[in-house]
Each structure stands twice: as structure tokens, then as C-alpha cells.
Amino acid sequence: ELQLVESGGGLVQPGRSLRLSCTASGFTLGAYATGWVRQAPGKGLEWVGFIRSKPSGGTTDYAASVKGRFTISRDEAKSIAYLQMNSLKTEDTALYYCTKGYGMDVWGQGTTVTVSS
Amino acid sequence: DIVMTQTPLSLSVTPGQPASISCKSSQSLLHSNGKTYLYWYLQKPGQSPQLLIYEVSNRFSGVPDRFSGSGSGTDFTLKISRVEAEDVGVYYCMQTIQPPLFTFGPGTKVDIK
Numbered sequence: 001e002l003q004l005v006e007s008g009g010g011l012v013q014p015g016r017s018l019r020l021s022c023t024a025s026g027f028t029l030g031a032y033a034t035g036w037v038r039q040a041p042g043k044g045l046e047w048v049g050f051i052r053s054k055p056s057g058g059t060t061d062y063a064a065s066v067k068g069r070f071t072i073s074r075d076e077a078k079s080i081a082y083l084q085m086n087s088l089k090t091e092d093t094a095l096y097y098c099t100k101g102y103g104m105d106v107w108g109q110g111t112t113v114t115v116s117s
Numbered sequence: 118d119i120v121m122t123q124t125p126l127s128l129s130v131t132p133g134q135p136a137s138i139s140c141k142s143s144q145s146l147l148h149s150n151g152k153t154y155l156y157w158y159l160q161k162p163g164q165s166p167q168l169l170i171y172e173v174s175n176r177f178s179g180v181p182d183r184f185s186g187s188g189s190g191t192d193f194t195l196k197i198s199r200v201e202a203e204d205v206g207v208y209y210c211m212q213t214i215q216p217p218l219f220t221f222g223p224g225t226k227v228d229i230k
Contacts, residue, residue, distance in 0.1 A: 035219075037166075045158075045166065045209055047219040063218060097165060102213050103156055105177060107165040 002026040002106045004098050009111030012088055020083040020111055022098030030054035030076040032101045036083050038094035039110075048096070051081065066092075088115045119144050119215050121222035123208075130200040131230045138225045140193045140210035147190055147214075154214040157186055157195045160224075161206040169208075170195065202229055 008020040022034065035050035049062035051072045060072050071084040081098060093115045100106035120143040130136045146153045157170040168177045170186035173193060183198040197204055210222040 044207075044224045045160075045211075045221040047211075047221065050219075102154075103168060103171045104158070104166075104211075105168045105171070107167065109165055 002100065004100060004106055004108035006096060006098050006108040006111035009096065009113045011114045011116065013117050014088060014090055014115055016088055017084070017086045018088060018113060020085070020096055020098075020113070022081040022083070022108060024079045024081070024100070027100070028076075029074060029079045029081060030058070034072070034074060034081040035099040035102075035104060036072060037097045037099055037104070037107075038092075038113075039097070040091075040094045043094075046094075048083070050099075050102070085113070088113075090115050118218055119146075119212055119220055121210055121212060121220050123210060123222040123225050125225060126223060127226045127228075129228050129230050130197075132202060133199050136197040136200050136204075136227060138195045138208055138210075138227075140188075140195070140222050142191045142193075142212055144215070145190045146193075146212050153189060154212055155186075155188065155193050156211045156213065157184075158209045158211065159204075159206050160209065161203075164206075166209065200227070200229070205229055 003025045005023045012018050033050045033052050036048040051060045069087045074081045095110040097110045098108045122141045124139045146155050153173045155173045158166040160166040174186045185196050187194050207224040207226050209224050213219045
């Protein structure tokens with residue numbers, strides 16, 4: 001079974017950092033793009049960014065709202081993708097999902113990030 | 118930036134009746150490779166989103182055939198031929214033609230009368 005499991009969410013103060021993890025099973029993580037999508041409480045879906053597959057160079061792209069603050073990386077040996085979030089703002093409060101592939105055909109269950117003083 | 122709009126934003130349907138959701142993009146989603154990068158997702162209450170349709174009209178594995186997608190260029194439609202109780206939730210369209218900015222539509226909430 002193809003599965004993604006996010007972890008690492010929590011309560012953090014504005015300006016601080018947090019790193020989310022996304023553990024993949026049932027497929028080779030590096031063979032596909034891995035994306036992050038977030039959903040603020042009661043709101044719709046917002047694409048955060050992705051890391052391309054290894055064959056496509058493993059480069060990253062980000063939404064304007066997080067560019068320069070968030071970094072996506074991947075440890076293929078561990079089958080884990082990461083979302084490093086720095087300089088967090090209250091508006092980053094959301095449920096964060098990781099996804100498989102550009103078409104997002106597999107989603108994790110999400111991990112909640114709350115940015116508040 | 119490509120803006121995605123959906124209509125209606127909410128829809129109440131009698132079980133067994135059809136439903137239709139429109140999604141429009143501010144720019145064509147037709148890529149030079151001939152593919153059109155428009156996807157549909159369903160987020161059931163309390164669950165993660167799930168892929169229904171990819172590249173306009175292709176049903177993802179396990180998606181019932183009562184779901185169908187159509188359209189081209191900037192205008193797209195998701196149709197449910199006969200709505201069932203398990204189809205309730207929020208439906209989102211999404212474009213991926215323009216990295217690094219994939220964008221979702223605002224979502225259409227579907228419930229049962």
C-alpha cells in the first residue's frame with residue numbers, strides 16, 4: 001500500500017522554526033516529486049511547494065508566500081521528505097499535507113502547525 | 118499567476134440525481150506537449166483530499182465511473198452522474214501547468230438534501 005505519514009507539527013512562536021517530516025512507504029520516494037499542501041483552519045487548499053524527482057534533478061519550487069522561509073529536502077535512504085519552516089508567521093498556521101507526484105495521487109493524513117505567541 | 122474559479126461554491130443534491138461543478142482558469146491549461154494539467158480532488162469530511170480525475174478526464178484508480186471530467190483550455194467540468202451519500206465533501210480543481218505556482222480552486226461544497 002502506498003502511504004505517506006507526516007509528523008513534526010506542533011505549537012511554535014512567531015519567528016521560530018519547525019521541521020516537518022513525511023515518511024513514505026510502498027514506493028520509492030525519490031522516483032516521484034514530493035509536494036506539500038496546507039490548509040488553514042476552515043479554509044481551502046494552498047500549494048506550498050515541491051521537490052522534483054531524482055531523475056528530474058531534485059530541484060525545488062515554492063509558493064510566493066513561503067519562498068525564502070521554507071525549504072523542502074529529501075533523504076532517499078530513509079524515504080523521508082522534510083519541510084523546514086523558518087521565520088514562521090501566524091498565517092502559517094495550518095494542517096500540512098505531503099503528497100506524491102505532480103498529480104498528488106497520494107496524500108498523508110496531515111500534521112498540524114500552530115504559530116502563536 | 119493563474120487564478121482558478123469554481124461555480125457553484127455550494128451544492129445540495131438529492132441522492133440519485135446528477136451534479137455538475139464548473140472550474141475556470143484565467144489562462145489556458147493546455148501545455149505544448151498536448152496535455153492539459155487540470156485535476157479534481159474530493160476532500161470528504163474529516164479526511165485528507167483524494168485524487169479523482171487527472172489531466173481533465175482520466176479517472177484515478179478506484180474512482181467510481183459515476184465521476185467524469187471534461188473540458189479544454191480554460192473551462193472544465195466535473196460531473197457526478199448519480200450522487201450518492203458518500204460523495205459529500207468539498208471538491209477542488211487544481212492546475213499544474215504553471216510551476217512554481219500550482220493553484221487550487223476555492224472549492225465546492227457538496228451535501229445531500
